Structures are given as structure tokens and as C-alpha cells.
Amino acid sequence: MNQYIINGNHPLFGEITISGAKNAAVAIIPAALMVDGVCRIENIPQISDVTLLFSILDELGAKVRVLNQHAVEIDSRHIHSTKPSPDMVRKIRASYYLIGALLGRFGQASVAMPGGCNFGVRPIDQHVKGFKALGAEVTEGNYVHAAAKSASGRLQGANVYLDVVSVGATMNVMMAAALAEGTTVIENCAKEPHIVDLANFLNSMGADIKGAGTDTIKVRGVERLNGGTYCIIPDQIEAGTYMTAVAATGGQLLIKNIIPKHMECISAKLMEMGVYVEEMDDTLLVRRTGPLQRTNVKTQPYPGFPTDMQPQIAAVLSLAQGTSLVTEAVWSNRFRYVDELRRLGAQIQVDGRVAVIEGVDCFEGAPVEACDLRAGAAMVVAALAAKGTTEISNVQFIERGYEDLVGKLRSVGADIRIVDVPDEALTTESIG
Ligand code: EPZ
Numbered sequence: 001m002n003q004y005i006i007n008g009n010h011p012l013f014g015e016i017t018i019s020g021a022k023n024a025a026v027a028i029i030p031a032a033l034m035v036d037g038v039c040r041i042e043n044i045p046q047i048s049d050v051t052l053l054f055s056i057l058d059e060l061g062a063k064v065r066v067l068n069q070h071a072v073e074i075d076s077r078h079i080h081s082t083k084p085s086p087d088m089v090r091k092i093r094a095s096y097y098l099i100g101a102l103l104g105r106f107g108q109a110s111v112a113m114p115g116g117c118n119f120g121v122r123p124i125d126q127h128v129k130g131f132k133a134l135g136a137e138v139t140e141g142n143y144v145h146a147a148a149k150s151a152s153g154r155l156q157g158a159n160v161y162l163d164v165v166s167v168g169a170t171m172n173v174m175m176a177a178a179l180a181e182g183t184t185v186i187e188n189c190a191k192e193p194h195i196v197d198l199a200n201f202l203n204s205m206g207a208d209i210k211g212a213g214t215d216t217i218k219v220r221g222v223e224r225l226n227g228g229t230y231c232i233i234p235d236q237i238e239a240g241t242y243m244t245a246v247a248a249t250g251g252q253l254l255i256k257n258i259i260p261k262h263m264e265c266i267s268a269k270l271m272e273m274g275v276y277v278e279e280m281d282d283t284l285l286v287r288r289t290g291p292l293q294r295t296n297v298k299t300q301p302y303p304g305f306p307t308d309m310q311p312q313i314a315a316v317l318s319l320a321q322g323t324s325l326v327t328e329a330v331w332s333n334r335f336r337y338v339d340e341l342r343r344l345g346a347q348i349q350v351d352g353r354v355a356v357i358e359g360v361d362c363f364e365g366a367p368v369e370a371c372d373l374r375a376g377a378a379m380v381v382a383a384l385a386a387k388g389t390t391e392i393s394n395v396q397f398i399e400r401g402y403e404d405l406v407g408k409l410r411s412v413g414a415d416i417r418i419v420d421v422p423d424e425a426l427t428t429e430s431i432g
Helices: 022-034 049-060 093-107 125-132 167-178 193-204 236-249 260-272 307-317 339-341 372-384 403-408
Strands: 003-009 012-017 038-042 063-068 072-074 108-112 135-142 141-149 159-161 183-187 208-210 218-220 228-231 249-258 276-280 283-289 321-325 347-351 353-359 367-369 389-393 416-421
Touching: 003 339, 012 125, 012 236, 012 403, 022 049, 022 167, 022 193, 022 236, 038 307, 049 063, 063 307, 072 125, 093 108, 093 125, 093 141, 093 167, 093 339, 108 249, 125 135, 125 167, 167 208, 167 218, 167 236, 167 403, 193 228, 193 403, 228 276, 236 249, 236 260, 236 283, 236 372, 260 276, 260 283, 260 339, 307 321, 307 339, 307 372, 321 367, 339 347, 339 372, 367 372, 372 403, 372 416, 403 416
Parallel strands: 012 249, 038 228, 159 183, 367 389
Antiparallel strands: 003 389, 003 416, 038 072, 063 072, 108 141, 135 141, 183 218, 208 218, 249 283, 276 283, 321 353, 347 353
């Protein structure tokens, strides 16, 4: 197991190029199972969640050919199983996309569900509601077994109203509907950029999906998806994490390969805090010279402030002048990282879904743990600003979602290195 050792309190200067979006990739790779042909996917982030998904696809009979660091070809013409290995599936939350993809194409899927959860109850009732509406019989236990009930073995288009705005349910139902007979209308959809990206991927393979990015998505089922080429969008949260890093340390970063529109919810908050943010085509210039000002943040589905940036912004607000409130409105328990941040000197009180943050002048380095992916990112942000040395353990969580975080930060002047430590503390809890 690796640890990160960070000697903080150095401003960051330079350029960072953002990788492909994790939460788009972890849906698009399973969706490649729906393609009765060969698809080439570009701008794939090199992260462990992606590597794991390739292994799952390979085991089901897809041929995954790595073309270069960020591009693969997936040939799903000869899939021989609709029951992926539970051991691999349980390691990644996004494995629920295998249900929509396999059910959509083959009319059946048996997928183990990931155990445990890191930030509150993570039900999949809305996914199941959608599959049932499309004519599947679904049973849930250690596995989710889903099978189309119609004589043709295909799902049937239907109207699906989601009771909760859910990213996963929106994407899963959209996938399943893409190869159904007839038209599906999904209402109360999530609007995150990765939903639009998945719809664009499926459309580029021959699907007929309209309205992704709004709260109503209309899917006209087609008989088959053919091969094609697709390039994944840049990662909004990776970009936001580096924005918060420079906000915490001071300095100036040029953050390249972003979609400015996706960054507005994060830029707006940082500007309120006194950080300079300038948008230029596919690049953001982020500079912090003066003190940070307090503000309040409430997480919301897109285009609101993303829950996946909540720990990182809390780390920065801990260094702002005055008292800030952070309200977590998406997950019921996403403040587990607060105890770790306190080890560095943060003054935070949590009451239910609200964290009250009293800004402090500086952090002091200490040993801390990454308790999940974004919690880990927040530890890195805080450690970069802390005086002295911080050791971050459990960084395998961070490596699930950030490509070459250490290399990228070193290239802009951070004193961060990876060290190997004995394996005994390795946890396998799933997130993402
Ligand atoms: C996705 O999770 C992301 N994961 C999460 O990213 C992200 O935090 C979340 O969306 C919200 O943006 C992936 O894309 C792999 P939801 P997802 O369904 O789809 C409730 C990261 O750090 N709900 O939008 O699982 C649920 O309990 C992560 O990259 C139901 O009640 O999230 C939650 O309160 C971790 N029933 C809310 O909806 C359901 O059937 C939003 O969850 C589904 C969800």
C-alpha cells in the first residue's frame, strides 16, 4: 500500500492538464458492452476504477485492446456471459451500470452489488424502478437479477418518473432503454455533464437519445448499436480539485483541457472567497494572492455545487477568515473526513448535514487517512497548505479517481512523494 508524504506550505505555480472524466468513463466503459461492434474510446483516464472495469469486460468476453495511455478499442461482439464475477464487481460502485448495459443488450443481467457504503445509504431503488417500468423482472439480494419479461427478450419502452434526482439511475435507465422496443421518456433526470457524455457516446454508436442535460430524456429504442469512435469529456471534479489546491496554497495555476461551463459552479464559489479565476477557451487561470474570505456552500445536483467537491472546498474554507457553513444536501453522511481535517488543525463542527467551519490561520502537518476518494483529495489539498509534513494513508482511494495526482502536483512545485508501506491496513471498502 502506498502513502503520500507532503511537505506543505509552498505556493503552486504552472500548468496542469486535466484527464478524462472518471464518472463518465465508468459509465461509458460498461455501455461499450451494448455495442455489437468495435468502439474506440479516447481520453480515458488512467485510474484504478477504469482498469478494474476493463478486467470485468474482458471476463465477460469483450476484447479490450489498449491503443495508448488514454485510448482503447473494445470489441463486444462475442460476449459470453451476463454474470460478471462478484469479486471484481463488489470493488466498484459503478458496477451497477453493468445491469443497464447487459439487460439492455441481452435482456438479462446478474450483477452482485457492492457492499458497504461510505457516505450514507446508497439505495438503487430508482434504477430498479426504471428497469421494471421497461418490462424487466428484477430480484434483489446479494445479486441483482434482472430479465426482460417479453417474448422477444427485449425491454419495452415506457414512461419512467424518477422520484429522486439520481445520476446513476438516469444513466442506467437510459442505457437499458437505448436498445428497448419503442420509446422511453425518463422524467426528473439528473443533468450532470457525464449524463450528456454517456448519451453522446450512445448516440455516436447509433442510439437515438434526446434531452440529456435537461430533466426529461427521450430514448427511441434502436435494434443495435454499431461501432464508432468517442472521446470522453474532461473531468470537472479533477479540475475543481486543483482549483481548490491553488486556492489553499496560494500561487497561480493554468488548468488546461476543461469545459468552462462545467466549472462555473466551482469558479463562482472560489471567486466569492477572493480567488481570481479567468476563463479562456478550454483553460482556466486560477490565482490566489490575498487572504481567503468565508462563504457558505450547499451541495446540489448539477448545475449546483457538486457534492464531489464538498470535502475539498471545506478544506479551503477552513483557511478562510470567518465562519463558513457547508451543507451536504445529496448524501446523508459525507463528513467522515472532518476528523482527519481536524488533525491538521481545522476547526469544524458537524450537525447533521451542516458543517460549521471556523477559519484558522494555518494547518500543521500530521498523519491522516483518506477515508474515501474525495475525502482523500481534501487531505491532499489541506496538506499542500499545511506547515510541516503530512502523511496520507489509504491513498488507493485517491488513485481510483485521480490520474497521476502526484506527478501533476510535483510538476507545479508541490513537495509530494509516494512511499510504499506494509499492506496490513489495506481496506477494500467500495466507493465511487
Ligand atoms: C454518482 O453516484 C457519482 N458516482 C458520485 O461520485 C456522486 O457523488 C453522485 O453521483 C452525486 O453526484 C458515479 O458516477 C460512479 P446518485 P450515484 O444516484 O449515481 C439517492 C465520486 O466521488 N438515491 O445521484 O450513486 C442517493 O441515496 C462519487 O466520484 C436514491 O435514493 O449517486 C443520494 O442521496 C462518489 N435511490 C442521491 O439519490 C436511488 O436509486 C444521489 O445519488 C439512487 C440514488
